[in-house]
Amino acid sequence: MFGLSVYLQDGALIKNLENIKKMADRGFNGIFTSMQLPEDDESRILVFLEEVGKIAKEKQMKFMVDVSAAYFKKQGLSTNKLDKLLRLGINGIRADDGFSSQSIAEMSHQMTVGLNASVLTQKDVEELKFYQADFDRLEAWHNFYPRPETGLSRAFLKKKNQQLKHQGFKTVAFVAGDSERRYPLKKGLPTLEAHRYKSPFVSMLDLLSLDTDEIYIGDGGISEKSLNSFGQYGQEGLIPIEVEAVNARYNSQIFRIHQNRPDSARDVFRSRFSRSWGISDIPSENCIERKKGAITLDNASYGRYKGELQLCKKSLPSDGKVNVIGQVISEDLELLDYLNENQKIILIERR
Numbered sequence: 001m002f003g004l005s006v007y008l009q010d011g012a013l014i015k016n017l018e019n020i021k022k023m024a025d026r027g028f029n030g031i032f033t034s035m036q037l038p039e040d041d042e043s044r045i046l047v048f049l050e051e052v053g054k055i056a057k058e059k060q061m062k063f064m065v066d067v068s069a070a071y072f073k074k075q076g077l078s079t080n081k082l083d084k085l086l087r088l089g090i091n092g093i094r095a096d097d098g099f100s101s102q103s104i105a106e107m108s109h110q111m112t113v114g115l116n117a118s119v120l121t122q123k124d125v126e127e128l129k130f131y132q133a134d135f136d137r138l139e140a141w142h143n144f145y146p147r148p149e150t151g152l153s154r155a156f157l158k159k160k161n162q163q164l165k166h167q168g169f170k171t172v173a174f175v176a177g178d179s180e181r182r183y184p185l186k187k188g189l190p191t192l193e194a195h196r197y198k199s200p201f202v203s204m205l206d207l208l209s210l211d212t213d214e215i216y217i218g219d220g221g222i223s224e225k226s227l228n229s230f231g232q233y234g235q236e237g238l239i240p241i242e243v244e245a246v247n248a249r250y251n252s253q254i255f256r257i258h259q260n261r262p263d264s265a266r267d268v269f270r271s272r273f274s275r276s277w278g279i280s281d282i283p284s285e286n287c288i289e290r291k292k293g294a295i296t297l298d299n300a301s302y303g304r305y306k307g308e309l310q311l312c313k314k315s316l317p318s319d320g321k322v323n324v325i326g327q328v329i330s331e332d333l334e335l336l337d338y339l340n341e342n343q344k345i346i347l348i349e350r351r
Contacts, residue, residue, distance in 0.1 A: 002204070002234055003030025003062065003216035005174075005189070007182060008048045016048075017055060019221060024059040026231030031056055032094070032216050034066040053089020063090050064114060069098025079103040082110045094141050104138075105131035114141035117164060117171060118152065125167055140164045144174040144189040144218040146182070151193030154210065161211040170213045175203035177219030178226055189218025199331070201229040205239070205338040225351075232346065239345045241311075241332050243295060246286065247325045253277065253309055254295060254326050257346050264341040267314055268296075274309040282306055286324050290316040293328030293336060295347070311336060311345075 004023050006016045020031060031052060035045060049065070056063035065085070077084065079099070092112035095104055105128055107113050115124075117140035128138065142160075145151040161171045175195055176188030188196045195203035200222050204215045222230070232238045238257065245251055258271040282299045290296055294312040298305045302321040311328065313336045328336065329350050339345065 001030060001062075001214040002028045002230055003032055003064075003214060004028050005032045005182075005216055005218055005220060006052060007033060007220060008044060013048060013051060016220075017051060020052065020055050020061075021059070023227065024055075024061060026227055027234035028230070029060070030062040030064065030214065030216060032064045032066070035071055049088050049090065056089045056091075062092055062112070064092035064094050064112070065090050066094040066096055068096040069100075069103070072099075080106045082107060086111065092139075101127035101133075102131045104128060105133035108134040108137045112137050112139060114139045114172065115169075116140075117142045117160060117169075117173075118156075120164070120169075122167075135168055138169060139214075140169040140171050142171070142173040142191045144191055145193070146185050146187060146189055148185075148187050148196060149193065151190055151196060154192060154194060154206075157192060157207075157212075158210045165211055171211060172214040172216065173207050173212045174216050174218035175200045175207065177217050177222045179223045180219060180221035182219045191218075199334070200226050201233070202334045202338075204230070204233075205335070209338065237344055239335055239338065239343065241335055241345055241347055242329045242350045243293075243326045243332075243347050244329060244350050245326045246295075247323070250297060250325045253279065253297065254347050255349055257344060258309065260339055260341060260343045260345075262341050264339070264343075267312065267316060269311040269313060269336070269339045269343075269345070271309040271311075275305065275307045277307060279307050282323065284320060284323065287318050287320045287322060288324050289318045290322065290324060291327070293330075293333050294324050295326035295328070297323045297325050299323050311339070313337070313339065 006020060053063060092114060093107055094114035101124060104113055115138060120140060164171050173191040174189055176190040178200055181188055190196050200217060207215050229240050232240050243254065245254055261270045261272045282297060284299045284301055290312045292312055292315050296310045298308045299321055300306050
């Protein structure tokens with residue numbers, strides 16, 4: 001599941017609402033925002049939440065709001081009666097500082113509650129069980145980190161996620177945007193420091209490989225290319241990869257959907273059904289060094305392997321039986337690290 005973040009201070013309300021609709025149409029089904037940002041105009045927060053909530057209801061989206069116990073008290077909200085928030089279309093609370101285990105348990109019987117994944121302890125879990133929390137509605141949410149150098153390490157997140165999954169929690173984390181980065185630092189809002197300046201789509205694939213169940217864009221926007229990639233992956237299970245054809249003769253073999261074999265090779269992505277395409281004549285040509293991202297076609301010299309199309313996950317030496325027919329663009333090379341067994345990709349011509 002993918003989600004987006006919206007913030008009152010990011011600009012006009014209409015712009016935020018249009019962005020939600022656009023991303024919902026591409027398969028995003030979660031919204032995250034905060035009720036306690038110091039830079040927000042408090043008098044406008046209710047209007048903002050009402051309008052976002054309407055779209056959340058219309059598009060049947062999960063609408064999570066980050067809020068502290070102090071803000072609950074300030075607004076006269078009670079953890080055992082969340083009707084006011086539910087009427088706004090809010091169906092989840094990301095519980096920030098100050099909520100007791102008993103309060104969280106009370107809220108979990110009314111809506112989804114996100115807990116702070118990074119600091120959740122076994123003692124907390126036992127207390128939630130004691131207060132009879134509805135664990136089907138509890139999730140473990142990692143923070144995002146606006147300040148550079150403060151994001152989590154991959155090793156920590158992987159270890160923590162494994163612990164949380166063992167305890168039965170769904171895990172949630174954030175990736176930075178690549179379009180509009182959020183005020184005031186504008187350095188991205190990722191969970192992992194390693195993702196701060198990476199493509200949000202690559203970061204998403206990395207988080208999935210680390211046992212993360214849901215991924216939200218921390219910043220207010222992503223590029224059109226990233227949005228298209230998220231959409232194709234979420235709706236069709238495809239990883240889109242941009243390439244440049246070296247030999248246009250094989251365009252029909254390159255620019256199409258490919259599926260990796262179930263016995264995924266270490267060094268190459270093997271297009272599972274490519275040998276059955278029945279290309280009649282594949283002469284030996286352009287048998288050069290296969291750099292990472294090279295798209296290759298086994299020529300007639302390879303006997304029964306003739307016609308097999310591959311993508312090189314690493315650089316390989318030249319082979320007189322293997323023609324280089326295309327190349328993945330440099331910006332998409334990192335995607336090759338996530339081409340696991342049976343993964344489908346679509347190769348598209350560089351825009």
